[in-house]
Amino acid sequence: MLVTLEGLDGSGKTTVWERLRADDALPNDAVFTREPTDSWYGDAVMRSIEDDDADSLAELFLYTADHAAHLADTVRPALEDGKLVVSDRYSDSRYAYQGATLGDSDHFEDPLAYVQRVHEPWTRPPDRTVYLDLDPETAARRSGATNKFETADYLADVRANYERLVDADPDRFVQVDATQEPDTVYERVLDAIRD
Numbered sequence: 001m002l003v004t005l006e007g008l009d010g011s012g013k014t015t016v017w018e019r020l021r022a023d024d025a026l027p028n029d030a031v032f033t034r035e036p037t038d039s040w041y042g043d044a045v046m047r048s049i050e051d052d053d054a055d056s057l058a059e060l061f062l063y064t065a066d067h068a069a070h071l072a073d074t075v076r077p078a079l080e081d082g083k084l085v086v087s088d089r090y091s092d093s094r095y096a097y098q099g100a101t102l103g104d105s106d107h108f109e110d111p112l113a114y115v116q117r118v119h120e121p122w123t124r125p126p127d128r129t130v131y132l133d134l135d136p137e138t139a140a141r142r143s144g145a146t147n148k149f150e151t152a153d154y155l156a157d158v159r160a161n162y163e164r165l166v167d168a169d170p171d172r173f174v175q176v177d178a179t180q181e182p183d184t185v186y187e188r189v190l191d192a193i194r195d
């Protein structure tokens with residue numbers, strides 16, 4: 001079973017993911033993973049994130065390459081072994097974030113749908129996605145605005161894209177209000193995974 005955690009920068013995904021990893025409530029052979037990955041593909045992505053002038057389309061394909069390697073090296077083998085996989089960010093991050101960065105491009109009428117089409121033939125959709133919902137201002141403040149994506153204006157576009165994804169696939173998504181106390185957020189996420 002593949003569970004993914006999604007949300008704006010600062011929504012608390014990593015906090016929850018680390019706590020899940022330490023929690024005996026989940027199987028002890030569960031695989032905890034993340035995108036961008038800890039690999040040379042992920043390193044290439046991080047270089048792009050730090051480059052304010054990176055080309056948005058080139059960046060989409062860097063992230064997508066990282067996802068392909070993540071699937072081949074980590075996600076598919078673990079699922080074939082019957083393990084629970086919990087990923088901090090996954091394909092919906094591309095649909096929401098690159099769907100927003102490509103919004104200014106003349107090439108696409110609907111960038112989010114284009115990014116989904118790029119993935120569709122070969123990705124492995126999550127069985128459940130927990131979406132930590134947070135307003136863009138709090139997200140930018142909590143994340144410390146350390147990279148080009150962490151501005152409230154940009155994050156507002158990303159949030160609108162996440163909302164579109166949630167509306168299109170209500171059975172897969174569980175939405176959690178990320179402004180709640182960390183313990184409450186954690187309990188909601190754990191319930192969603194156990195369910």
Ligand SMILES: Nc1ncnc2c1ncn2[C@@H]1O[C@H](COP(=O)(O)OP(=O)(O)O)[C@@H](O)[C@H]1O
Pocket residue numbers: 007008009010011012013014015016142143178179180181182183185
């Ligand atoms: N429910 C919460 N309420 C208030 N602050 C939180 C909450 N969850 C996380 N934080 C804080 O917000 C910041 C970003 O959290 P983090 O887990 O790194 O988010 P993300 O991985 O989604 O970017 C951290 O300083 C963290 O301690």
Ligand SMILES: Cc1cn([C@H]2C[C@H](O)[C@@H](COP(=O)(O)OP(=O)(O)O)O2)c(=O)[nH]c1=O
Pocket residue numbers: 008009010013014035036049063088089090093094095097098143147149150
């Ligand atoms: C995985 C992924 C991340 N990102 C962005 C979101 C973040 O701003 C940045 C780094 O991701 P991450 O390290 O998960 O940031 P955070 O913990 O603050 O949420 O990369 C994309 O734009 N597309 C993607 O496909």
